[in-house]
Amino acid sequence: xxxxxAYAQSNFNRFSDQLKELLxxxxxxxxxxxxxxxxxxxxxxxxxxxxxxFHTVEIIPTKWHPxxxxxxxxxxxxxxxxxxxxxxxxxxxxxxxxxxxxxFEPTEKDGKIFxxxxxxxxxxxxxxxxxxxxxxxxGTAPCNIKLLxxxxxxxxxxxxxxxxxxxxxxxxxxxxxxxxGSMSDREQxxxxxxxxxxxxxxxxxxxxxxxxxxxxxxxxxxNPIQALAEIITRLHNPDGSVAVPGFYDTxxxxxxxxxxxxxxxxxxxxxxxxxxxxxxxxxxxxAYNLHERIGARPTLEINGIAGGFAQEGFKTVLPGRALxxxxxxxxxxxxxxxxxxxxxxxxxxxxxxxVRSEFRxxxxxxxxVIDRHGAAVQAASAALEMVWGKKxxxxxxxxxxxxxxxxxxxxxxxxxxxxxxxxxxxxxxxxEHVYLNIWERGIQTMIAFYHNIGAKTQA
Amino acid sequence: xxxxxAYAQSNFNRFSDQLKELLxxxxxxxxxxxxxxxxxxxxxxxxxxxxxxFHTVEIIPTKWHPxxxxxxxxxxxxxxxxxxxxxxxxxxxxxxxxxxxxxFEPTEKDGKIFxxxxxxxxxxxxxxxxxxxxxxxxGTAPCNIKLLxxxxxxxxxxxxxxxxxxxxxxxxxxxxxxxxGSMSDREQxxxxxxxxxxxxxxxxxxxxxxxxxxxxxxxxxxNPIQALAEIITRLHNPDGSVAVPGFYDTxxxxxxxxxxxxxxxxxxxxxxxxxxxxxxxxxxxxAYNLHERIGARPTLEINGIAGGFAQEGFKTVLPGRALxxxxxxxxxxxxxxxxxxxxxxxxxxxxxxxVRSEFRxxxxxxxxVIDRHGAAVQAASAALEMVWGKKxxxxxxxxxxxxxxxxxxxxxxxxxxxxxxxxxxxxxxxxEHVYLNIWERGIQTMIAFYHNIGAKTQA
Numbered sequence: 001x002x003x004x005x006a007y008a009q010s011n012f013n014r015f016s017d018q019l020k021e022l023l024x025x026x027x028x029x030x031x032x033x034x035x036x037x038x039x040x041x042x043x044x045x046x047x048x049x050x051x052x053x054f055h056t057v058e059i060i061p062t063k064w065h066p067x068x069x070x071x072x073x074x075x076x077x078x079x080x081x082x083x084x085x086x087x088x089x090x091x092x093x094x095x096x097x098x099x100x101x102x103x104f105e106p107t108e109k110d111g112k113i114f115x116x117x118x119x120x121x122x123x124x125x126x127x128x129x130x131x132x133x134x135x136x137x138x139g140t141a142p143c144n145i146k147l148l149x150x151x152x153x154x155x156x157x158x159x160x161x162x163x164x165x166x167x168x169x170x171x172x173x174x175x176x177x178x179x180x181g182s183m184s185d186r187e188q189x190x191x192x193x194x195x196x197x198x199x200x201x202x203x204x205x206x207x208x209x210x211x212x213x214x215x216x217x218x219x220x221x222x223n224p225i226q227a228l229a230e231i232i233t234r235l236h237n238p239d240g241s242v243a244v245p246g247f248y249d250t251x252x253x254x255x256x257x258x259x260x261x262x263x264x265x266x267x268x269x270x271x272x273x274x275x276x277x278x279x280x281x282x283x284x285x286x287a288y289n290l291h292e293r294i295g296a297r298p299t300l301e302i303n304g305i306a307g308g309f310a311q312e313g314f315k316t317v318l319p320g321r322a323l324x325x326x327x328x329x330x331x332x333x334x335x336x337x338x339x340x341x342x343x344x345x346x347x348x349x350x351x352x353x354x355v356r357s358e359f360r361x362x363x364x365x366x367x368x369v370i371d372r373h374g375a376a377v378q379a380a381s382a383a384l385e386m387v388w389g390k391k392x393x394x395x396x397x398x399x400x401x402x403x404x405x406x407x408x409x410x411x412x413x414x415x416x417x418x419x420x421x422x423x424x425x426x427x428x429x430x431x432e433h434v435y436l437n438i439w440e441r442g443i444q445t446m447i448a449f450y451h452n453i454g455a456k457t458q459a
Numbered sequence: 460x461x462x463x464x465a466y467a468q469s470n471f472n473r474f475s476d477q478l479k480e481l482l483x484x485x486x487x488x489x490x491x492x493x494x495x496x497x498x499x500x501x502x503x504x505x506x507x508x509x510x511x512x513f514h515t516v517e518i519i520p521t522k523w524h525p526x527x528x529x530x531x532x533x534x535x536x537x538x539x540x541x542x543x544x545x546x547x548x549x550x551x552x553x554x555x556x557x558x559x560x561x562x563f564e565p566t567e568k569d570g571k572i573f574x575x576x577x578x579x580x581x582x583x584x585x586x587x588x589x590x591x592x593x594x595x596x597x598g599t600a601p602c603n604i605k606l607l608x609x610x611x612x613x614x615x616x617x618x619x620x621x622x623x624x625x626x627x628x629x630x631x632x633x634x635x636x637x638x639x640g641s642m643s644d645r646e647q648x649x650x651x652x653x654x655x656x657x658x659x660x661x662x663x664x665x666x667x668x669x670x671x672x673x674x675x676x677x678x679x680x681x682n683p684i685q686a687l688a689e690i691i692t693r694l695h696n697p698d699g700s701v702a703v704p705g706f707y708d709t710x711x712x713x714x715x716x717x718x719x720x721x722x723x724x725x726x727x728x729x730x731x732x733x734x735x736x737x738x739x740x741x742x743x744x745x746a747y748n749l750h751e752r753i754g755a756r757p758t759l760e761i762n763g764i765a766g767g768f769a770q771e772g773f774k775t776v777l778p779g780r781a782l783x784x785x786x787x788x789x790x791x792x793x794x795x796x797x798x799x800x801x802x803x804x805x806x807x808x809x810x811x812x813x814v815r816s817e818f819r820x821x822x823x824x825x826x827x828v829i830d831r832h833g834a835a836v837q838a839a840s841a842a843l844e845m846v847w848g849k850k851x852x853x854x855x856x857x858x859x860x861x862x863x864x865x866x867x868x869x870x871x872x873x874x875x876x877x878x879x880x881x882x883x884x885x886x887x888x889x890x891e892h893v894y895l896n897i898w899e900r901g902i903q904t905m906i907a908f909y910h911n912i913g914a915k916t917q918a
Contacts, residue, residue: 030772091774098669098779120672155773182675196674200773209737210557211888213579215655215858216641218788219699219758220732220749222742225783226695226761229688236685240678273679278668283681283813290679299678302685303776304767309784313489314614314659314821315550316786316859317762317887320557324684325769329677354742362773399674400775428776429670 003138004447008130012440016113018048019126019439022088023106023115029065029089029155038065038151041088045125045149046070052133054147060167062159065089065151069170072136072145080453081144083173083411085403086125086180087153090117091428098430111436118434120427124179125149127420127439131446142454146173150403153180156198156363157402164406175376175453176413179446180401182421184272186438189384190265191377192397192417194295195404197330197367199340200303203228203347206321206356211308214318222354224322225307231357232324234350235300235343240284242300242328244346250333254296265393266291276424295396299329300343329398336364365402376416379456383448387441418449462597463906467589471899475572477507478585478898481547482565482574488524488548488613497524497610500547504584504608505529511592513606519626521618524548524610528629531595532603539912540603542632542870544862545584545639546612549576550887557889570895577893579886583638584608586879586898590905601913605632609862612639615657615822616861623865634835634912635872638905639860641880643731645897648843649724650836651856651876653754654863656789656826658799659762662687662806665780665815670767673777681813683781684766690816691783693809694759694802699743701759701787703805709792713755721750724852728753735883754855758788759802788857795823824861835875838915842907846900877908 001009008015027041028034042059049057049070056071068088073081093103093116101107106115128147135141148171152159164171183190207224208217237243254262269291273282284293293299307322309315328339344359351357371377372394384392397417408415420442426432460468467474486500487493501518508516508529515530527547532540552562552575560566565574587606594600607630611618623630642649666683667676696702713721728750732741743752752758766781768774787798803818810816830836831853843851856876867874879901885891 030774032771091776092768092772198674198775200775207738208735210885210890212736212885213858213882213887214758214760214762214786215657215788215856216753216882216886217732217736218760218857219743219752219756220741221736221738222740223761225764226691229691229761229764232685232688233692273676276667277671277676277680279666279680279813280815281681281813282679284678293678294675297678299673301673301677301775301777302682302688302767303673303774304769304778305684305688305764305781306769308761308763309551310763310765310782311551312491313551314784314786315489315762315887316657316659316760317550318760319763320888322764323769325767325773327673327773327775329674354738354740356739397674398677399672423675426669426671427675428672428774429779431669 002447002451003140004134005444007138008134008443008447015126015130016436019123020106020113022122022126023113023117024104026104027089027151028092029152031092038089042066042068042151045088048129049147052129053136062163064159067151067163068149070147072132075141075144079143080174081146082175082177082450082453083146083148083171084128084177084179085148085407086128087121087150088125089151089154090120091154100431112433113436114431114433116432118432119182119421119425120432121180123434123439124420127442127446128179131443134447135450141450143450146171156200156365158363160403161406164403164410168410171411173411173413176407176411176415177376178401178404178415178417181397181399181417181419182423182427183419184265184269184423186422186435188268188390189388189392190395191381191384191392192395192419193372193377194369194396195367195401196295196398197334197336198327198365198400199330199336200327200363201340201343202360202362203231203324203326204321204358208318208320210320212318214316217318221318222352224319224355227352227355228307228322228324231347231350232302239286244342246342247298247339251298252332254292261394262291262396265395269294272423294398296331298331298334301327303327329400330367332367332369335366365400366405368404368408370415370417374414375456376414379452380416380418380449382452383445386448387445420445461906461910462599463593464903466597467593467902467906474585474589475895478582479565479572481581481585482572482576483563485563486548486610487551488611490551497548501525501527501610504547507588508606511588512595521622523618526610526622527608529606531591533595534600534603538602539633540605541634541636541909541912542605542607542630543587543636543638544607544866545587546580546609547584548610548613549579550613559890571892572895573890573892575891577891578641578880578884579891580639582893582898583879586901586905587638589902593906594909600909602909605630615659615824617822619862620865623862623869627869630870632870632872635866635870635874636835637860637863637874637876640856640858640876640878641882641886642878643724643728643882645881645894647727647849648847648851649854650840650843650851651854651878652831652836653828653855654826654860655754655857656793656795657786657824657859658789658795659786659822660799660802661819661821662690662783662785663780663817667777667779669779670776673775676777680777681811683778683814686811686814687766687781687783690806690809691761698745701757703801705801706757706798710757711791713751720853721855724854725750731882753857755790757790757793760786762786788859789826791826791828794825824859825864827863827867829874829876833873834915835873838911839875839877839908841911842904845907846904879904
């Protein structure tokens, strides 16, 4: 056991109290009303970096929410520098969504902490801060450390594109570790080397010039909700594939070697699906297995729909408009804007003349695949094996971390995705939580990862 | 000009101030939070009946909202008795729906009063109260008058069924006038002799056991919003007819004579459609013209839909459930429960095995057609012609007044539907309003109607 590892173990109770402090702040980036809370979370992190002893700590404003950047260069200029990326913003959460405890009052129960952001991604942020603290406090850090935490990941990191370009020099590093995302098992580590991109859009349909009485006009007006449903239905084929012409044109097929590698994790991903998604049956493209559909195939999803009166009671209204939120997950070599344009043109072509529609682009993030044979990935693999006692599976992650593409483009550095979240922890849903023992292993893995990177360079 | 007619004219400003008082009370029957407001509206009406001099005024509790019943029997036992039905409850209304002025702060502008309930149906209630006042105050009432106002019409009058049965004796009358609904023109009166029934239902679809991350599970789970859209789409045929097996089985075909009569009002209904509905194009069963589709054909309407995150911003959620509010307008001889059952069975049969669905019955009201050649209809026709200077068109009304069926069944009395509302006044929608000059004509028409009924009996 290293000194840093022992330090982390003996300080773990304090670490988890600090995690709870950060979880109390409702840093919801998509809701303008929470802007001050997002800033409060950034300030909390910057304060902790100063406590830990980072040499430079800066809260850098962006067009929307600030970035927190801390630099500790105490390992000297011959030592390698590791840049770690994470995010401190969270998704919206309301009791009405089905929470058992208030989402911003962290509640510890059965070795878990329940709170919005517990798994996505404040426990990742804190794992980074506490791993760095353990190395710095014990004087054993073998690398220089740059920690970069953004506040707009849940709104697809639109600011990071320009931020990374503008601060390219400051972000220079020998290794970049992206700390977000999640693993599919509590005992079996995995290493994601692929991330899907995402494009978020909005479809609005108008019929009558305003809400009208369904008795007076029903049967003579194309109901916007119905027209919207008809359009939505035509976006998929009966086999679960997306019906938008050209949608799959630039999708890179999987090699047989990669399909074989992905298959190793399949039974294990299927078990997790049954536990967490727990839908009556699987659905989707039958030509691809569950792991491939999650990580290596693009999708089109309806994330929200609204129209008319859908509260308790009944209102016999024929609504003037209806709205759907639609997103696509993308895989290489798809890119967001052309996909949006294909959808826009297809929707325009299938919108019946009895209604009007508008399809708007809201947010984008591009897909990425990193080299799973690179040095950073190998250092992470060894660290995971040491802490978990098992070699990690290599997986294609279904979620999106848009900044990965920006960092790949600007830094051209060896990169690894290190996720300590467990998929069964309800990221984005009600009763999101983190397992304290998995989180502790995350801190230990990061400490081991720094040691592996440092050792490799000295060797 | 009769004494009562002159009285109504000279007191009109006070009448309209009283209408505004009643419009200030948000008597929304479908929302439990407004229960006290509904009771306040009932009390206001009872007070006005007492001011006018009704002999018996009673607020009669029901399982849900109270009925107000006033009886003035001063014309003597040889004079005919007229029972008038109306309702004082209103639909929900919120500024966010697109109101330009607060819905419960009546605003007078350009000869109109804007407020929720202005047209549906508090101006009808007040027309009845003020016509009765004009006759009673001038000592010229040729009939005994019973006014019956309910507070549950907007929740399909479920209580009136048992109420009418329980109070059959008290409600006995020679003529029943139903005062609700609306006309299609501001200068051309019409007389509705048909009303559609309504059955209100709710369809819920479940997929994953709770909301999940659309990146982690998208493409492997049948999205409940999409499954709901697929089900909704299959409820109609491409020609606009309802695709539910057996839906049209008991629909009485229109006779050629009735089709010809309805055709008279068609150009005029088409103009109103273009003004008020103002959708890009007409929609619906191509084998029937606009008037027939509104009044003589059954429909299936999606009144509301909700699922996932549809607010400002974006949440990449794959929702655990989605909900649609669905209603059917019915025509003779359809009945509500069998129609619900046909829908329920069809929806169960088309729900894919990848999701679960439940289809619930919420509220019902049966369709009705009354004898358009009866004495009450003829007295109303003459009154309308006198006040408007034009013979009324006979029309089939698209809306529903569930109590008509109950009154037909229990009282077996000559009946007429007298509507002073204008369809272009946004009933159930934002910026609902009433034209003061049309409302004044409504009061004058009621006075003339009472005179016609009294004269007919004396003759």
